[in-house]
Amino acid sequence: MVETIYGCKWSLTVYQLLANGIKRPGEMVRSVEGLTTKVLNECLRRNMEFGILKRISYHEIPPRVEYVVTPFGRKFIRILDELGKLQKEIDRDR
Numbered sequence: 001m002v003e004t005i006y007g008c009k010w011s012l013t014v015y016q017l018l019a020n021g022i023k024r025p026g027e028m029v030r031s032v033e034g035l036t037t038k039v040l041n042e043c044l045r046r047n048m049e050f051g052i053l054k055r056i057s058y059h060e061i062p063p064r065v066e067y068v069v070t071p072f073g074r075k076f077i078r079i080l081d082e083l084g085k086l087q088k089e090i091d092r093d094r
Contacts, residue, residue, distance in 0.1 A: 001050050005080075010035060010043045014053075015069070015077050023066040052076055 005011045013035070017028050025044065029035050044067060047053040052073035058064040069077065 002080075004046065005050065005052070005076075008043055008046065010039060011047060012080070014040070014043055014047065014067075015080075018053075018067065018069055023068065025065060025067070047073070050076075 013032055014028065017031060022028055022031055025037070025040055029037055029040055044053060044055070048055060051070055053067050054070050054073075056066045056068060058066070
C-alpha cells in the first residue's frame with residue numbers, strides 16, 4: 001500500500017491540495033499544472049480503495065463531488081510525513 005501510494009507522485013500533491021482546502025476534482029486539476037482529470041481520477045480511486053480518502057456526493061444541480069481525508073488517512077499521511085523527514089535527515093547526513 002505504501003509503495004503504491006508513495007510511488008504515485010500525484011497522491012502527495014492531492015494530500016497537499018486537500019490540506020489547503022481544495023476538495024473538488026475540477027479545482028484540483030486547475031490548481032496543478034500537468035495534472036489531468038484522468039490521472040487525478042485514478043489517483044483518487046486508488047486512495048479511496050485504501051481507505052485514505054472518502055468521496056462525498058451532494059445531490060445538487062449541477063452535481064457536486066468533494067473528497068476528504070478519512071481518520072485512517074490522517075494517520076497514514078502523518079506516517080508519510082515522518083518518512084519524508086527521515087529521508088531528508090538521511091540525505092543531509094550523507
